[in-house]
Amino acid sequence: MKLSAQRARELGRALCDTVFPPSCLNCGDLVEASPLRHVCAVCAPLIQRVEPPCCSCCGHPFFGEASGERICVHCEGLLPAFGEGRTAVLFKGPARALVHELKYRHGLHALEDIATLLVGHTHTAEFLRGALLVPVPLHKRKQRERGYNQAVELARALALGLGGGTRVVELLARDTDTQTQTNLDRKERRANLKNAFALAPGAVITTDHRHVLIDDVFTTGSTLNACAAVLRRAGCLNLDVCTFGHG
Ligand SMILES: [Zn+2]
Ligand SMILES: [Zn+2]
Numbered sequence: 001m002k003l004s005a006q007r008a009r010e011l012g013r014a015l016c017d018t019v020f021p022p023s024c025l026n027c028g029d030l031v032e033a034s035p036l037r038h039v040c041a042v043c044a045p046l047i048q049r050v051e052p053p054c055c056s057c058c059g060h061p062f063f064g065e066a067s068g069e070r071i072c073v074h075c076e077g078l079l080p081a082f083g084e085g086r087t088a089v090l091f092k093g094p095a096r097a098l099v100h101e102l103k104y105r106h107g108l109h110a111l112e113d114i115a116t117l118l119v120g121h122t123h124t125a126e127f128l129r130g131a132l133l134v135p136v137p138l139h140k141r142k143q144r145e146r147g148y149n150q151a152v153e154l155a156r157a158l159a160l161g162l163g164g165g166t167r168v169v170e171l172l173a174r175d176t177d178t179q180t181q182t183n184l185d186r187k188e189r190r191a192n193l194k195n196a197f198a199l200a201p202g203a204v205i206t207t208d209h210r211h212v213l214i215d216d217v218f219t220t221g222s223t224l225n226a227c228a229a230v231l232r233r234a235g236c237l238n239l240d241v242c243t244f245g246h247g
Helices: 005-019 064-068 093-104 110-119 122-128 140-146 150-162 186-193 222-233
Strands: 085-090 132-135 172-174 197-199 210-218 238-246
Touching: 085 110, 085 122, 093 110, 093 150, 093 210, 093 238, 110 122, 110 150, 110 238, 122 150, 122 238, 132 150, 150 210, 172 222, 186 222, 197 222, 210 222, 222 238
Parallel strands: 085 238, 132 210, 210 238
Antiparallel strands: 172 197
């Protein structure tokens, strides 16, 4: 009997799960009969998927009365260099646990669930399918420390899951090893990011293609906007952004 690669992977995973049952990244319980692999059946429904109406810049949903607005309070003053922004989920609870595992605990396995949530969500899947996905770059030193750039890995997983001509193009490089952005306000972030990004050596922009910048989380939008400005200056006309979480 010959096994297909897909079937072999499934069997391998089933065996692995029997020997080392996965535990939920959010609550620590065993993951059984869950739509996700690293979030249990109790925590999975706690992930808040974003549905329209939402801010056309960052993708944050409008709750209640504010559905007439285009830009939310997070984005006032951002002056986006990109067209539209979408996000799949709110960055809290189990969604936050997945990103933390991916970014800070060398947990590349969390990517599987993050990609599942993005690809399985029409709101983001339709937005991304067929586009050229441009991951937000990491500085070389950080990438060495982490072992990978989570935005590149995410973009690759999305291209694979979405099909339809969706491709990853690594057009950007991060030249400056900026200090962490966490404790800075928007103005400080913008100054911190000035000239941090550049076109990657040999990068070619195909102006007639739609490009979508990919990152794990939309916080103030400063990083994505700095990347978008570089792509715009290089002649990119049709440019949007998409993140997994907003928070
Ligand atoms: Zn759980
Ligand atoms: Zn917004």
